[in-house]
Amino acid sequence: MTATATRPAPPRAPRAKRRGASRQKREMWLLMLPAMVPVLLFSVGPLLYGIGLAFTDARNTRVHETSFVGLENFTRMLSDEQFWASFQIGAIWSISVTVLQFLAALGLALLLNMNLRFRSVARVLAVVPWAMPPVVIGLMWKLVYHPDAGILNDLLGTDINWLADFSLALPAIIVVGVWTGMPQTTVVLLAGLQNVPKELYEAGEVDGAGRWRRFWNITLPQLRPVIVAITSLDFVWNFNQFGLVYVLTQGGPGGRTRLPMLFAYEEAFRYRAAGYASMLGLAMAIVVLAVLGLYLWRQMREAK
Amino acid sequence: MRRVPLYAALLAYVVFLAFPLLWLLSTALKTPQEMALTSPTWIPGEPTLANFTDAFGEQDLVGAALRSLVVALASSLLTVLISLPAAYSMARYRSLVSRIAIGWVLVSQVFPFILIIIPLFLIMRDLELVNTLPGLVAVHVTFTLPFALWMLQGYVRAVPRELEEAASVDGASRLRAIVSVVAPLLAPGVVATLLFAFISSWNEFMFALVFLQDPDVMTLPLTLVRFTGPEGVARLGPLAAASLMATIPSLIFFAIIQRRLKSGLMAGAVKG
Structure with missing residues (x-):
């Protein structure tokens, strides 16, 4: 594996290189063009436009004269109780789902990495949620949580409307979030586990380290880069989650599961406040970048 | 004996992962009468495929599935068609542009879609593309493009220069070399x-939700979400059946790439 990756490119004659350079450049642009047009038109452009919209009073209606309002949306956001509630729910949701996903996936990956019987069953099952459309996952769990026809009340002998209960709705969707995101994390961690050199464990065993010590002193440090990468990605995905929660609760009951994405969506497409919703989007981007930056910076400092 | 707790843990995972799936399957096989029982049963008393035929009988669902198929076919073909040349150039020429392209791939994963x-x-509305399938195709292409580029340039890199x-030493032209040497090796990656x-x-839901507001143009995920309506429990059976059928394309995809998932692809992607 390493032999193929690290071989340097063959040296070329400098004369040929210079003559071919401008032709090569033209060729490169020509090849990139078909992909660049849609990305610039439908992605980079709108992104910049969206950042600009955050500082206007734009409305999502045909007859409206948009004007620049400076930081008005920002001050409105800071005094908006719904904004604080929504971002708080977003924080609880994304942190707890990411942490639980990681712990559950690490446990499963460790089990799958051992020589247990029936692990192939678990292996296949562990990938299935990944293969399902988010909307179907949402509908499926709605059937599980259904107050009358659902299985959960029957199993627990309770009579609860899980997704409509003020204090239980958020934990209920967190369980679904963990179920949905566990497979990717498990597959990635399992791949990481399989790359830990066997010699390290053998050396540990010679030194008399028990199972727990080997896990703590060999497995975890070796997995560290993989763990940092996948938990960062999971956090971003969870914070930006929309479809799953939209299907399950639409942000209800009483806004108890209204993640920032759902809040911004409602502002933009129900109340047609495009400018304000863009400011919410900008705030989300800043939160994600700040948390990610802080986390990666700390991890890098500790690794040194 | 020491392994008993390990097996218990494995069993717990299997149960947690499997029980919603089994419940979906069970619901899909039940008769409306059984759905209405006060105490739900795990195994349907009289398993029936009526829910599946009912789902096929729903004009809305069949139409939506066809539209989803058209959109997915068009956008996947377009995505590969326009990202293939770019991926080739990213893999073969090291330049500022390809570095910016890679940067964009990463940025596009972090920014909130909203x-x-x-x-x-607003742009699509001015272009009169809201509530049209071509509009949705354009959006889907744009948003699968970064990751498709990423995948493809990896596959191009794997073909030795x-x-x-x-x-070309043997006298083949550049194009000829690409068509008859690179293309066959690249085929699995392209697939x-x-x-x-x-x-x-x-599978995409959010863009469809925003851009398709007219029920006549809605794709399958949207139609599924709107399916139950006010009738409640009686429609849960067909809904479960339709949901299962909507999962089939993804299951086929994962069955195909299963082997890669286990070995190369993920390990290489993470090992950076």
Whole structure:
């Protein structure tokens, strides 16, 4: 594996290189063009436009004269109780789902990495949620949580409307979030586990380290880069989650599961406040970048 | 004996992962009478496929599935068609542009969609593309493009440059070398990328929700969400059946790439 990756490119004659350079450049642009047009038109452009919209009073209606309002949306956001509630729910949701996903996936990956019987069953099952459309996952769990026809009340002998209960709705969707995101994390961690050199464990065993010590002193440090990468990605995905929660609760009951994405969506497409919703989007981007930056910076400092 | 707790843990995972799936299956096989029972049963008393035929009988669902199919086919073909040349150039020429392209792939994963979807909606409305399938295809292409580029340039990199050079030493033109040497080696990667783009589009919900407001043009995920309506429990059976059928394309995709998942692809992607 390493032999193929690290071989340097063959040296070329400098004369040929210079003559071919401008032709090569033209060729490169020509090849990139078909992909660049849609990305610039439908992605980079709108992104910049969206950042600009955050500082206007734009409305999502045909007859409206948009004007620049400076930081008005920002001050409105800071005094908006719904904004604080929504971002708080977003924080609880994304942190707890990411942490639980990681712990559950690490446990499963460790089990799958051992020589247990029936692990192939678990292996296949562990990938299935990944293969399902988010909307179907949402509908499926709605059937599980259904107050009358659902299985959960029957199993627990309770009579609860899980997704409509003020204090239980958020934990209920967190369980679904963990179920949905566990497979990717498990597959990635399992791949990481399989790359830990066997010699390290053998050396540990010679030194008399028990199972727990080997896990703590060999497995975890070796997995560290993989763990940092996948938990960062999971956090971003969870914070930006929309479809799953939209299907399950639409942000209800009483806004108890209204993640920032759902809040911004409602502002933009129900109340047609495009400018304000863009400011919410900008705030989300800043939160994600700040948390990610802080986390990666700390991890890098500790690794040194 | 020491392994008993391990097996217990494994069993717990299997139960947690499997029980919602089994419940979905069980619901899909039940008669409306059984659905209405006060105490739900795990195993349907009289298993029936009526829910599946009912789902096929729903005009809305069949139409939506066909539209989803058209959108997913169009957007996956377009995605691969326009990202293939770019991926080739990213893999073969090291330049500022390809570095910016890679940077964009990463940025596009972090930014909340809402920041793009609002201005995009305004643009699409001015272009009269809201409530049209071509509009949705354009959006799906744009948003699967970064990851498709990423996948494809990895596959191009895996084809040794020496092979291309050897072909041109043998007198083949540049294009000829690409068509007859690179293309066959690239085919599995192209198929994987096509499937990825197809599934992304087939499963996509948020853009469809924003851009398709007219029930006559809605794709399958949207129609499924709107399906139960006020009738409640009686429609849960067909809903479960339709949900199961909507999962089939993704299951086929994962069955195909299963082997890669276990070995190379993920390990290489993470090992950076």
